[in-house]
Amino acid sequence: MxxxxxxxxxxxxxxxxxxxxxxxxxxxxxxxPYDVRLVGEDIEREDYRRTHQPFGQVxxxxxxxxxxxxxxxxxxxxxxxxxxxxxxxxxxxxxxxxWAFVALNSVEPHLGELVDIDIFSxxxxxxxxxxPAAVKxxxxxxxxLAAKLxxxxxxxxxxxxxxxxxxATALKELRHTxxxxxxxxxxxxxxxxxxxxxxxxxxxxxxAVFERQPEPA
Ligand SMILES: N[C@@H](CCC(=O)N[C@@H](CS)C(=O)NCC(=O)O)C(=O)O
Numbered sequence: 592m593x594x595x596x597x598x599x600x601x602x603x604x605x606x607x608x609x610x611x612x613x614x615x616x617x618x619x620x621x622x623x624p625y626d627v628r629l630v631g632e633d634i635e636r637e638d639y640r641r642t643h644q645p646f647g648q649v650x651x652x653x654x655x656x657x658x659x660x661x662x663x664x665x666x667x668x669x670x671x672x673x674x675x676x677x678x679x680x681x682x683x684x685x686x687x688x689x690w691a692f693v694a695l696n697s698v699e700p701h702l703g704e705l706v707d708i709d710i711f712s713x714x715x716x717x718x719x720x721x722x723p724a725a726v727k728x729x730x731x732x733x734x735x736l737a738a739k740l741x742x743x744x745x746x747x748x749x750x751x752x753x754x755x756x757x758x759a760t761a762l763k764e765l766r767h768t769x770x771x772x773x774x775x776x777x778x779x780x781x782x783x784x785x786x787x788x789x790x791x792x793x794x795x796x797x798x799a800v801f802e803r804q805p806e807p808a
Contacts, residue, residue, distance in 0.1 A: 592626060593618065593654040593669075596643055599629035599800055604710055608764060610662040611650040612797045616756050617666040619789035621673035629800070663695045663757060670753040677753055690746040690754030698736060699761040701729045706764055729770060737776040744783060751787070759784035 595618075597611030611627070618625045630639045630649060640647035644660040651660040652668075659665050667688070670676035677687045704725050712718040740746070746754045759781050762771055771777050784790060 595627050596651045597649040599632045606801045613662045613666050613756050613760050614650050615793035616790050617669040619793045620675050666753050666756055686747045687752045687754050691757050694757035694761045701732050702764045705729050737774045740780050741776045755784050
């Protein structure tokens with residue numbers, strides 16, 4: 592049985608975004624059972640950092656003594672278990688890996704910069720100064736991505752793959768902006784991905800963890 596490590600409590604802005612969602616979604620698509628351990632509850636955060644994830648971040652997984660961290664590496668590992676997540680021919684798999692790297696390397700860093708500016712560093716002067724240029728850069732990247740995805744159901748073409756788990760969840764990081772809503776191709780792509788039953792189940796289970804949190808006083 593695969594165990595996914597994640598946080599049991601995060602600020603509201605992060606709920607629905609924490610990257611254990613990628614692991615849950617991949618496991619649901621593959622139709623494989625898994626369980627969850629909560630960092631800070633089931634395992635002390637410092638113990639977790641020493642034994643599972645060198646930066647103390649989530650997610651990490653463990654399966655029969657095998658440990659892995661980095662959400663991209665984890666979902667690609669899960670894709671090894673199921674053809675539903677990646678085709679088996681070397682060329683088709685390479686295309687899936689290409690799009691996984693697009694998500695993690697060519698898209699997510701742009702969005703991460705905007706999340707930092709808008710959420711983590713919103714009150715900093717440097718963030719206010721940098722925002723217009725960061726938005727411009729992000730918009731340019733989104734436009735090129737939309738042009739490439741136009742006419743495709745999923746990143747590699749007609750078939751859903753693990754790359755879509757990475758790309759759609761990366762794009763979701765912009766949910767506090769209207770940058771996706773203003774791009775119909777990306778909007779339709781995300782709606783298509785997020786309508787999948789495996790995503791709905793993964794999201795419900797992800798959110799259920801936070802629903803245990805007491806209401807703030
Ligand atoms: N590149 C890592 C990023 C992991 C990451 O940023 N995790 C966030 C939650 S989604 C986290 O643990 N944040 C707390 C921290 O950085 O201390 C991955 O994809 O697994």
